[in-house]
Amino acid sequence: MATITIIGTGLIGSSMGMALRKNGHFIIGCDKSTENLEHAKRIGAIDISSKYTKEIVEKSEVVILATPVDTIEYILPKLLDDIATDTTVIDTGSTKLSICKTVHNHSKRRNLVASHPMAGSEKSGSSGASSNLFENKKVVICESGLSSGKSLQTALNLFKELQMQPIFLSPQEHDSMVGLVSHIPQLIAYAFASMRELNQAKNDGWEDIASNGFESVSRLGLSSPDVWLPILLQNKENLIKNLRSLNQNIELIMSSLSKNDTDTLRSIMKKAVSARSRFNFSKNQLNKSNELTLQLK
Amino acid sequence: MATITIIGTGLIGSSMGMALRKNGHFIIGCDKSTENLEHAKRIGAIDISSKYTKEIVEKSEVVILATPVDTIEYILPKLLDDIATDTTVIDTGSTKLSICKTVHNHSKRRNLVASHPMAGSEKSGSSGASSNLFENKKVVICESGLSSGKSLQTALNLFKELQMQPIFLSPQEHDSMVGLVSHIPQLIAYAFASMRELNQAKNDGWEDIASNGFESVSRLGLSSPDVWLPILLQNKENLIKNLRSLNQNIELIMSSLSKNDTDTLRSIMKKAVSARSRFNFSKNQLNKSNELTLQLK
Numbered sequence: 001m002a003t004i005t006i007i008g009t010g011l012i013g014s015s016m017g018m019a020l021r022k023n024g025h026f027i028i029g030c031d032k033s034t035e036n037l038e039h040a041k042r043i044g045a046i047d048i049s050s051k052y053t054k055e056i057v058e059k060s061e062v063v064i065l066a067t068p069v070d071t072i073e074y075i076l077p078k079l080l081d082d083i084a085t086d087t088t089v090i091d092t093g094s095t096k097l098s099i100c101k102t103v104h105n106h107s108k109r110r111n112l113v114a115s116h117p118m119a120g121s122e123k124s125g126s127s128g129a130s131s132n133l134f135e136n137k138k139v140v141i142c143e144s145g146l147s148s149g150k151s152l153q154t155a156l157n158l159f160k161e162l163q164m165q166p167i168f169l170s171p172q173e174h175d176s177m178v179g180l181v182s183h184i185p186q187l188i189a190y191a192f193a194s195m196r197e198l199n200q201a202k203n204d205g206w207e208d209i210a211s212n213g214f215e216s217v218s219r220l221g222l223s224s225p226d227v228w229l230p231i232l233l234q235n236k237e238n239l240i241k242n243l244r245s246l247n248q249n250i251e252l253i254m255s256s257l258s259k260n261d262t263d264t265l266r267s268i269m270k271k272a273v274s275a276r277s278r279f280n281f282s283k284n285q286l287n288k289s290n291e292l293t294l295q296l297k
Numbered sequence: 298m299a300t301i302t303i304i305g306t307g308l309i310g311s312s313m314g315m316a317l318r319k320n321g322h323f324i325i326g327c328d329k330s331t332e333n334l335e336h337a338k339r340i341g342a343i344d345i346s347s348k349y350t351k352e353i354v355e356k357s358e359v360v361i362l363a364t365p366v367d368t369i370e371y372i373l374p375k376l377l378d379d380i381a382t383d384t385t386v387i388d389t390g391s392t393k394l395s396i397c398k399t400v401h402n403h404s405k406r407r408n409l410v411a412s413h414p415m416a417g418s419e420k421s422g423s424s425g426a427s428s429n430l431f432e433n434k435k436v437v438i439c440e441s442g443l444s445s446g447k448s449l450q451t452a453l454n455l456f457k458e459l460q461m462q463p464i465f466l467s468p469q470e471h472d473s474m475v476g477l478v479s480h481i482p483q484l485i486a487y488a489f490a491s492m493r494e495l496n497q498a499k500n501d502g503w504e505d506i507a508s509n510g511f512e513s514v515s516r517l518g519l520s521s522p523d524v525w526l527p528i529l530l531q532n533k534e535n536l537i538k539n540l541r542s543l544n545q546n547i548e549l550i551m552s553s554l555s556k557n558d559t560d561t562l563r564s565i566m567k568k569a570v571s572a573r574s575r576f577n578f579s580k581n582q583l584n585k586s587n588e589l590t591l592q593l594k
Contacts, residue, residue: 118508138506167506180494181507185514188489191546193569197477197539207576209435209464210478211415214576216513217482221573225566229559236554242494243551247544249488254540257533262526269522272490276518279504279511 001025002061007052007075009040010227011121012092013066014129017045019162022131028056033125040126054082062154065091070230073102080108088154090115094178095234096142097171110148113155116140116174117164118182124224134162140178142171179238184246186220186228187239193221298322299358304349304372306337307524308418309389310363311426314342316459319428325353330422337423351379359451362388367527370399377405385451387412391475392531393439393468407445410452413437413471414461415479421521431459437475439468476535481543483517483525484536490518 001024006013009031017027021044029046031037037049050056057063057079065072065079072093079089080103089112093099100114119137121128139159144152159166169177192198232239249268256264301317302325303310311333314324318341326343328334334346347353354360354376362369362376369390376386377400386409390396397411416434418425436456441449456463466474489495529536546565553561 118506121509137508140506165505177506180492181504181511184489185510187547187550188485188514190566190569191543191550192481192485193573194546194565195477195539195542195572197542198572199568208462209415209437209474210576211434212418213482213517214478215578216516217485218573218576219513220510221569223566223570225563225570228566229562232554232562233557233559240551240554242492243547245492245494246488247547247551249491250484250540250544250547253484253488254537254544257529257537260530262530265526265529266522268491269487269520269525271496272487272518273520273522275492275495276490276515279507279515 003028003059004062004064005030005050005057005060006046006064006066007031007079008065008067008071009036009045009126010066011124011126011128011133012117012119013064014040014043014045014126015119015131015133016064016066016092016117016162018043018129018131019134020158021045021047023161028060030056036126040129043126043129045126045129057082057087058084060087062158063087063089065089065093068227068230069093069095069099069234072099076103076112077106080106080111083108083111085111086150087111088113088151090155090158092117094182094231096140096174098234100143100171104146109146111151113144113147113151114142114171115155115159116142116178117159117162118178119164120182122219122222124227134164137164138167139164140167140169140174142169142174144168175235176238179235180242183232183235183239184242186223187232187243188246189218189220189223190228193218300325300356301359301361302327302347302354302357303343303361303363304328304376305362305364305368306333306342306423307363308421308423308425308430309414309416310361311337311340311342311423312416312428312430313361313363313389313414313459315340315426315428316431317455318342318344320458325357327353333423337426340423340426342423342426354379354384355381357384359455360384360386362386362390365524365527366390366392366396366531369396373400373409374403377403377408380405380408382408383447384408385410385448387452387455389414391479391528393437393471395531397440397468401443406443408448410441410444410448411439411468412452412456413439413475414456414459415475416461417479419516419519421524431461434461435464436461437464437466437471439466439471441465472532473535476532477539480529480532480536481539483520484529484540485543486515486517486520487525490515 003026005028006017007030009029021027027046029037029040029049030052040046072091103109117139119134298321300323303314304327306326306328318324324343326334326337326346327349337343369388400406414436416430
């Protein structure tokens with residue numbers, strides 16, 4: 001059992017803490033929000049809370065850095081300075097290229113395992129945390145060749161405890177793929193939910209008629225700007241390219257609707273059905289359902 | 298207990314059949330797809346299947362018309378010709394203006410209750426049907442003043458059996474609001490899931506890293522083109538206006554990202570969070586969870 005410091009006890013940090021603490025690890029939590037820290041302690045995500053000090057991270061076998069990505073970039077070089085030579089650092093940032101570049105030439109780069117657990121929710125802070133958030137999900141590990149064998153093994157063991165499967169990608173591949181399947185859905189939800197027509201509804205109670213489809217497409221519009229703004233900025237090249245392509249599809253839909261061009265519309269729909277059918281979420285669905293069932297009991 | 302003919306035993310028709318049959322009504326199913334009809338019978342959505350004949354609808358106390366909306370427009374005038382003077386017709390079309398116009402001057406317009414149950418799923422056909430699809434959902438009723446008191450009462454009683462709450466709107470209000478909260482999410486999912494980048498993925502198995510966010514925003518991209526194409530065309534004026542506004546938001550996000558304009562990005566995100574927070578889906582979530590639990594047993 002290890003002493004693990006988690007810096008950033010939000011949704012990801014607290015969920016990791018809950019799962020790892022159940023397995024007997026000793027978890028120290030650091031967060032600039034005392035509210036988050038107190039809540040993290042109350043829900044059993046951490047054993048004790050502490051200010052960040054060199055001594056604490058030096059004496060930890062593992063430090064998990066789970067703050068927003070701009071803060072990861074800011075803290076990471078100093079953190080690598082402060083740790084002992086055999087401490088493993090795992091960052092959980094949703095972008096990888098910019099973070100990896102920041103510490104590429106750091107003398108303790110080999111202590112870092114650059115990671116991205118592919119799990120989340122529209123909730124933020126420790127109040128949304130859940131010990132099974134990561135079960136059967138993937139975790140992307142970037143530039144594994146720059147991590148020491150010991151650090152990589154330590155990180156893989158922890159991800160195994162969280163029941164995650166590792167995928168090894170370059171930071172460029174990660175940012176491009178994750179931009180498309182995670183950051184773009186996030187931006188779509190923000191773009192949709194911020195439409196002035198949704199804010200200018202005339203009839204009282206008309207929100208009632210929104211059903212599953214609306215719920216599904218707009219849910220991520222509830223996500224925290226503090227978490228997402230730095231992610232989107234760090235991955236903006238990929239995102240702008242993807243948004244341009246999305247806009248072209250929307251323009252094509254508009255012109256086809258206006259011309260009653262059913263062939264083009266049907267071809268867009270068929271492409272969507274075919275692409276979406278390649279993604280299989282049955283496992284995730286099952287997990288979600290188990291989770292909900294437990295909540296109902 | 299009534300004799301009810303359901304024309305169109307797809308997702309909506311079969312789900313209604315399952316729920317109403319449980320309550321003891323005698324359900325006759327008509328569908329051009331024998332596969333749908335046979336499946337509807339197997340899952341207990343209908344008592345018997347039949348070809349459409351004047352005799353059958355004449356002898357039914359209620360006829361529910363649940364085909365795609367272009368077929369509703371095509372069948373409805375003839376159906377009103379064929380029914381008895383005291384038969385109630387309920388159409389379930391996802392558009393209302395065009396359908397209501399088609400039969401505005403029909404001598405039996407008063408037998409029709411123009412309805413739209415606000416429930417659905419990305420699945421189509423009777424194989425996606427569920428007897429609790431409508432529980433705690435809204436049903437929009439349009440031009441209720443043009444329905445006879447008896448027809449309206451019959452329809453309201455049936456919707457009460459399905460545990461739906463009625464909302465009364467004009468066809469214009471309906472198409473405008475439903476365009477925004479149902480048809481636009483549908484188009485967004487099609488536009489996203491049909492992006493060439495999703496179809497041209499280079500790495501095998503990269504679909505694995507897609508998680509809840511992707512699943513949520515793209516799910517409706519699996520929906521049937523046969524059902525959705527006629528809906529989108531009938532409501533195209535509203536949809537083109539909304540898509541233009543959505544595209545403006547996406548353009549603004551792109552230019553703000555490219556200029557690192559964090560103020561504008563944060564303001565878009567805050568608008569989204571605030572608008573989305575007005576929608577409360579806790580009840581729906583609970584239902585969905587119950588449904589999944591039942592499927593697991």
